[in-house]
């Protein structure tokens with residue numbers, strides 16, 4: 001075609017990026033593993049394939065057990081020196097890595113596109129620059145850590161397992177915060193996309209990173225499993241499917257490993273009738289056709305207000321017809337190749353199911369390349385909320401569409417999902433958008449924008465999308481532990497277990513009742529157990545809570561939203577009132593604690609400290625607030641602290657009143673409702689608190705108190721789908737059970753097995769508040 005003809009048709013010409021340099025680098029295949037800054041020869045090689053052509057790019061090694069052990073050992077040996085470096089010195093290495101990524105950005109982009117199939121426009125303009133940004137940002141945190149978080153320590157060796165959809169970006173999200181905070185790393189890239197991780201290993205050599213700080217081993221899920229199960233690893237950070245995330249939760253249960261999971265999603269994309277529809281259409285393109293829709297937070301559920309639905313669909317269809325699908329290396333390609341045959345088949349099957357269930361299908365009318373795995377941008381309209389394609393992650397360029405009438409209906413539809421990663425709201429009315437954003441059950445909300453990410457803003461989900469945050473100040477805590485744990489020097493005075501035989505209903509009249517939904521209740525099973533005083537004499541009976549009682553308590557908490565809707569100021573006043581009312585009954589509580597075996601002075605101290613702690617957390621109600629992150633676009637990313645929802649708390653054997661208050665108060669201060677399992681052996685001060693709660697304007701259902709054997713109730717509590725988090729203070733068997741059973745809905749857990757000194761200053765503080773909130777990042781662009 002000559003220039004005149006081109007000008008006449010105005011057709012796009014091809015503009016492929018050169019792959020010569022990347023292909024030259026690939027000549028060193030077959031690849032080995034990167035341990036102690038050296039390449040170790042690999043074995044059991046498999047092919048890494050270009051999904052756009054089906055051609056083999058390189059051979060990658062499947063690490064065996066011995067290789068994984070070597071990597072963990074190298075990381076372990078590197079830990080003391082790396083932690084001993086000043087933050088400034090660690091920062092210099094992160095700066096060096098950031099600069100090296102920038103200098104090598106072209107080859108990294110091409111390798112990423114060859115290996116993953118994503119358009120070069122995206123790897124060049126998004127994945128690689130954002131990866132560099134993560135190293136720059138966390139270099140800053142390394143520098144500032146000593147002054148900003150002086151009471152925190154690194155964890156040690158961190159195992160990191162990442163997926164194939166953002167291979168290099170996920171590596172940066174994982175490695176940058178881990179090494180900035182003084183940890184060392186064993187990372188496994190996805191078996192489909194290991195190339196840029198191997199290239200990064202060379203950058204670590206060039207940056208003269210100390211040996212063993214970053215180790216990279218390759219292979220499939222079996223390598224991931226071996227890392228997850230390795231006894232010398234202190235933390236696992238995983239991004240990938242919810243199914244594997246659940247397995248990892250179970251595998252690490254009881255191991256003491258810290259865990260963060262960034263899993264699947266089915267995020268809502270809400271278009272209100274007052275939205276700028278043309279802008280919203282571009283938003284949809286960014287939400288679901290970015291990276292072929294292989295994005296965990298893809299806006300894959302389109303919810304359009306009925307009054308504009310027809311107009312919006314027309315505009316969307318027109319835009320779909322203009323999307324260019326094809327060679328990912330072509331700079332004008334919008335949608336590249338699907339990662340592999342299996343994923344392509346999964347997408348095809350899901351769409352076929354959707355159509356069979358009655359969906360109306362609209363697809364980009366494009367000609368797909370003959371080789372490779374391509375799938376056209378697709379909209380499945382007129383679907384129903386319960387359809388498989390609406391509930392399950394498709395992980396491809398497929399959008400499902402529904403309509404809503406009122407904003408309240410949009411919220412209900414958006415939250416009708418087991419996932420909770422992200423949500424997008426499109427409206428020109430900022431009041432409406434900011435009214436909807438806090439109601440979204442999601443870790444990230446984008447207002448009038450989609451799929452925005454930055455190192456300064458935390459990212460992560462709620463519900464079955466996992467737990468933990470990556471990026472931002474909030475993300476640092478995933479790689480740190482409080483340095484001043486309040487482990488008690490001497491063992492607790494009391495046995496942790498409820499003693500004595502259970503007694504049938506004849507003893508009911510003498511039974512101290514439980515407290516559910518604002519009412520005193522008898523145990524469902526009609527059984528009680530004797531509560532003994534310090535000398536072993538029966539003081540009274542307490543109800544033996546069972547599964548039904550647990551369910552009733554969780555339901556009461558779940559259905560009583562009032563406390564969570566109150567302002568921080570309102571909660572604060574109620575908590576001050578609570579402290580005041582406890583103070584009025586100080587003598588009764590002192591007497592109770594004397595029965596427990598406390599001396600008069602110890603009992604007085606415990607009650608006084610409990611009152612002080614209620615005041616302490618009342619004070620924090622309106623002060624433990626979020627941040628506005630400085631993201632590099634004209635937007636504010638508001639990191640809001642939101643209540644988690646309903647928290648179950650199994651109280652420890654020490655200080656039966658003080659430990660109860662120390663755990664209940666921060667959760668309440670941040671707006672949660674709680675289901676408390678009182679100290680097994682001596683639940684009386686906790687059960688007596690109902691009187692104080694009743695007279696202090698705490699709404700019914702906000703605090704629910706159960707007594708009985710923790711082992712009888714924990715399984716139901718940990719597995720309950722309406723419980724959002726579970727804190728456990730007890731023994732190893734209980735901690736393991738809690739973490740294992742929590743895998744069902746992937747609730748957040750916080751487990752402790754050492755006896756604690758509840759009278760110490762460290763038994764209160766920001767760690768407790770942090771465990772009581774979810775950080776939701778709400779992005780709002782501004783400007784003309």
Ligand code: NAI
Nearest residue numbers: 162163189190220221224225240241244263264296393395
């Ligand atoms: P996957 O979750 O199996 O793989 C992610 C990573 O985990 C890979 O590095 C893999 O080798 C590793 N892995 C697999 N089994 C493991 C185990 N038992 N223990 C430790 N590590 C393990 O995801 P896959 O099979 O590649 O894709 C399946 C589906 O998962 C996709 O269709 C998509 O729906 C979803 N997915 C979601 C992602 C997300 O970011 N939310 C990313 C990738 C996939």
